[in-house]
Amino acid sequence: MTPSAAAGSTCSSSSKSNPLPHPTMTSSSTGSNAGTSSNITATSLVEALLSFGAQDEVDQTRTQLGSQPDHDQEHDHNQDQDRDELSVVGSSSTSSAKEEPKQTPSDLSTSLQQLKLASTSTAASPSTATPKSIRNLLHSSLHTVHTSDPSTTHHITSWKMADYAYKRDPCPFPTRARGLFTENVDPNGTSRAGEQYRIVARGYDKFFNVGEVSWTEWTNIPKQSTAPYELTLKSNGCIIFIAALTPRHILVTSKHSIGPLPAFNSTNAEGRDEEEERISHSQRGEYWLKRHLEKVGKTQEMLAQELWSHNLTAVAELCDDSFEEHVLAYPTHLTGLHLHGLNLNEPILQTLPSSYVTLFAQKWGFIPTPYTLFPSVMAVQTYCQTVQSLGGIEQPNGKIVPVEGFVIRGVQRGGVSRMVEFMDEDGVKRLEKANEAFFWKVKYDEPYLMYREWRELTRKLLMMYEKEREARSTVVGAGAGAGRKGREDPIVLDNVNLNKVKNEQTKLYLWWIKREIEKDYTKFESWKKGRGIIKTREEFLKWRNGDEAKVVVKSLAKGKNRMGLLGKEEEEVDEEEARREYDRWLIAPVAVQGCGKTALGLALSDLFGFAHIQSDDFHMKKSGPHFLKAVKAALQADQVVYADKNNHQIKLRSDLSSLALSLSPSHKVQTIALLYSIDSPTLQRDKLHALCSSRIVERGDRHQTLRAGLLHEAAIWQFLGQWEAFDPVLNPGDGAFDVVVQMKAEWGREEAIREVVKALKRVGVPGCKELAGEGEVDEGKLKKAVERGMTWEPKIKKAVDEVKVKKEKIAVRKTKEANLPPRYFGVAFKVELEGLVEKAFEGREVEVWTELKRVKRVELNPHITLVHEKEVQLVEGGNPEMTAEKKKHWERFANHLKGKEEDDEALKVKVVLGPKIVWDSRVLSVQVSSIVPSSTEAKDGSVLDLDGCLGKDPVAHLTVGTIRSDVRPVEGKWILDGWIEGEKQTKEGGDINFIEIEPVECEGTLAGLR
Known part of the structure; x- marks a missing residue:
């Protein structure tokens, strides 16, 4: 891209900009890397990258612009290439690699400290090709960028590491950054702290799906990270980085590329020059950046100053179906750049919290990315499982909207952190910690992966069709007879086996799309440019509800998996069958x-x-x-x-x-x-x-x-x-x-x-x-x-062995104990909550209660949590005495439950509900004032001891219901705690309300619950 110069003083008025609170980095840091993080500089990182592979004597190869441009593998079509725009000259690319590095990648600070960095790094002359196994792990591209100042030239290097190598443990690279742009600067000019290199733009560290690598297993994530956990929707687009090239100039890049696509001499179906239509992702990103800034009356110079002064990269998702379609469609009002991150331009990933990112997006006109905070990994997992079971996110109107998945970021255990100082709207300075982040993602199979499978199958069929067409055009030139046959016979895609398709809906789609390609290949021309994907899918979804689809479904059900159109003979048989009466x-x-x-x-x-x-x-x-x-x-x-x-x-x-x-x-x-x-x-x-x-x-x-x-x-x-x-x-x-x-x-x-x-x-x-x-x-x-x-009585009854049934019950219980350990111990009991609350609210209009009944979210299987598995794990900053006390309760309840059936009298307890019902606009809960054993002694002589399980100031709660699935039941506890402490409002739910009721006694059962 061509960085835009500012228009001078006409855009310099700060009184009109309503500035966002500006962060100022202080010198404090925490975590295991404290004290060493200051030694990890941009220069040491770049030198480590330049020396990567040198110990194996792998020559670096340098090729001139235009010989072998590198493709951005993030995208299947309309891919960026590591080239500059018209103002970028002298670009080159460098590849170096090393198969088995000796660094310890899990700790970047240790990695860089242990590296023996070369004092200088120069490009070697071209040499013979290195083995494929180590040739392509690391690739760099050099871009020379000119601004409006003719005397200033910027040399920007983009670094690209092989995706598959990130999964190795230890990681072979000096950094896990995915999307990294650095600049060789003059120490006496624009550099920071006299460094030879600076980081211009930085993406997130490479992160993985749940279970894709060992450190993203649900059980391992708590060992790697701490709360708070920020969950955001996984955007369905391509990544865009926005950074400051200078205090006056903005640089917009894709994940690995800057500038336009290379020249491409071709014409499209309409005869127009196709080179005019080849716009890169970074160019489209800059187009949207200008539109967003114009919407809020800002300029690129103002944004450059903001990013430069705080050394930040804005990380956004380009979602624009008119430019490039992916899988899920975006409406007009959500088309553009979705801002989801603000990263410090530092070797170790440190990203500002989503609350700050949202404010930044609102100020500069970006589309904010919604986020939700969770207090634990378990809470995140539970929410993700709920979304999966529902098939999407439940909207306020009850409608379920499918999603691709989520990205979750927590705080890296033992990671570095910086205190961020900013000024709020009232001019008050506040400090907020910017932590080293730990990312992972959750992706769903339906409908996203199925839609993506349809897209890829269509592309394969189009390639097959194109190859067949090219082959026939070659035959045409071989002779007149062959040419006539090639022109007359339609192209039929026969070598696709439907029997290998497991998903029945995909099988139906494959039958339909093959038929459509054979009928009119030209209507798929837009697929070459990454467009028409959603339109094609919507046509199929409309067709599958019609009469023809029903005929095809029946044909497939009969095992007729022939890919071609239903033949004439088959059509005649179907018509004859249709005329027959049942x-x-x-x-x-x-x-x-x-x-x-x-x-x-x-x-x-x-x-x-x-x-x-x-x-x-x-x-x-x-x-x-x-x-x-x-x-x-x-x-x-x-x-x-x-x-x-x-x-x-x-x-x-x-x-x-x-x-x-x-x-x-x-x-x-x-x-x-x-x-x-x-x-x-x-x-x-x-x-x-x-x-x-x-x-x-x-x-x-x-x-x-x-x-x-x-x-x-x-x-x-x-x-x-x-x-x-x-x-x-x-x-x-x-x-x-x-x-x-x-x-x-x-x-x-x-x-x-x-x-x-x-x-x-x-x-x-x-x-x-x-x-x-x-x-x-x-x-x-x-x-x-x-x-x-x-x-009616059945003529034949299967004999029932009562002894066998009892053994089966015991086996079921033992299986549960062995395979499904409890997540918490609590009291499960039966009480008609709706009737209890309805009686208490008689004659009163309580909005949250009316809503709970309307959306049918009144708890049907109530329970009271006595001790949770998370409470018996001592975490950093926790209370050791309280943890030890909770652990005693856990062991006591586990021992008491051993060998007992669910109906054992020794597990029965008496619960007193009331005397308070507390609510805000999101949740309603009932106070639990007493929990005592119903029986003093079990058959085996054990005694149920509940003393102290509610703490020194006994207060338990029963969550009656939450208005939406994303409102967690634990908020029922929070509002009760808040009311006891004299608070008048909750942050999310507004005013805290309460009413007194006559205490209600009911029976419950101690149980290990999940």
Whole structure:
């Protein structure tokens, strides 16, 4: 890029700039590197990089501009190259590497102190190529940049290390910086502290996904870092660095590059010169920088002065779909530079907190990056798991928005730190610590990785098509006959095997995109420039909901994985099949135990004579094939068959749809799924579990295998955990079902029968289609059918060994103890919280309570935490006496729970709720004033001791609910603590309110909880 010169005094007025609090670096530092960090200078870092590989006598090679420009591997298309703009001259690139360095990379200060740095570093003459294994670990590019001052020239070097080598332990490089630009300066001119080199711009240190390397395992992260932890959304764009080249000039770079892309002589489909359209990432970044600054009335000179005076690099994400699309789309108001970091231009990564970065973004017109603070790694992990289970972030309106993932930054344990002095808006000086950062990231498979897979598959198909087209153009020149054949025959991409695609939705996309490329390759020209990706995906998502997609899904479900368009013969067969009328109907519930599927099947059989095949009648070890065989036999003999099985997994449903297809051509079977959703907004999963459990208790032992009182609750949870979503697009077996009837588990028996009969009448199922109106069932017959379902007894019951059941219960408990150690010990108890609070608020309008009920976030399984695993770990700056006390409680509770069943009287406690209910705008909690054992002594003689578990000033709480999933339950404790200490407000939730209630006593159970 060409750094912009200031326009002189016309832009120098500070009174109009409303300056952000300016940080001033003090000399204090902390951590293990304190005392040595001052010796780690930009000069020593650059010399270490220059000498990297010298011990192995690996020659440095220097090539002139234009011979082998280096590509920025961050991006697949429209990549930056290590070239300068028109004002950059004499650029060159240098490569040096070393396979097994002797430095200890985990500690940069030690690394640089131990290095024997060369006093000077000169470029060697070109030599023979070095082995590939060590040739490309380190690459540098030199850029000569001219500003508007003709007498000033800047020599900027960008350093690029091989990504894969960062994972090595120890790391081979003197720094983990990913994106580093340095300058060789005149010690008597613009340098700092007389150094020969200075860091112009610095990115973050290379960081990894959870579990990608050993130090980002969830269990190891707390050993590497401390709180606070700042979580930000992972932006879906490309990195941009903004730094001060001089106090008056801004330098904008991409991760490794400066300036425009190299010349490219070509024309596009419209005949225009394509060189005009090749804009680099750094150029586009500068375009957006100018727009952002103009929006807030600032200039590049003003920003240069700010960054220069504080030695900062602004780190932003360029998100601009009109320039280059990635995977997830950005709306217009979020297009531009998303600022997410302010790094000190120092060898050791030190980054300012997100609170300061947000203020900086607002002042200079950037798009701020939202962030959330967490007090522990466990809290971060819990939040990330919640987002994964929801499929995205829950918005205030309840809508779930998919995300690519998160970037989390904490404080490096034992790292260096600087105190930052700044002036707030009131002119008051404040100090804030800028710490050495520890980064990691969390990425989600769906939908981001699936969309990215579609993008990469499309690119591969386009390359295949292009190669075939080039090959044919060569054949055309070989002879007239060959040329005519090459022109007449369409290009068909036959060498793609659908059977190797595991994701069914990707398989469908691949079928569609191949067909689209073959039909009109020219409409994908924009893909070469990194555009059209989102448009293509949206076209597919629209197409998959149409009739043609359903035909393709059925074809794929039948195992017809041919990639080409459905041939004429196949189309004719499908048309003939479509004209045939159904003569058989297969009804299959998709549910878990207790939803009412068997009662429904019994009623339909009683009302209309449908064949009713129950999987629970087959008690052999592998009952599945026997059940399918019975269903098939019933379909051959009867018109309508009810296949009574949970069918909660994809394979079970695929087996039924395949069975229906196997009866062709003798019979044409219409398949009907009765889908009981387990994630209904009207019946959350825990409520569904409670409902199904109560129905099993109600029916008692009137079942072949699952009886009340014999682990039936655990069985339901097991099936809920095994549930695989019914998706006719994602799963071909589901897509093969002709009709899907949405069911509700909360319907009563009569209502469920009426709704199903109406649906079957609309479909035209014999027995139902003849009914009057919408499907009106005779009241007498209906009541009789319902009664039969309530009194029905299975002909065959599987014998239940009570001793075996008891052993299984013990085995389950031991498995839990062995595989799922508790994260905390607490008291779990049953209390109808909603009724308790509703009674307390009678006649009052409490906004947070109204919202909790509206969004159904009132706690259904309340518990009180007595001691958490984090409280027994002594951390830096912690209280050793308190930690030791908590450890005693932990060991006491763990020993007391050993060998006891959950219903053991020795685990029972009495809990007194009240006398206070406390709330703000985000959370509501109830005070717990007493927790005492219900029994004085257990059967084994042990005594439950709860003394001191609540601290010297006993105050516990029960969080009734939080208004959103990102509001943590621990805030319920904070507001109660704040109220006790006399505080009037919370930082996030505003005014603290309270009300007194009559204390309520309830029973609970001591348990190790997760």
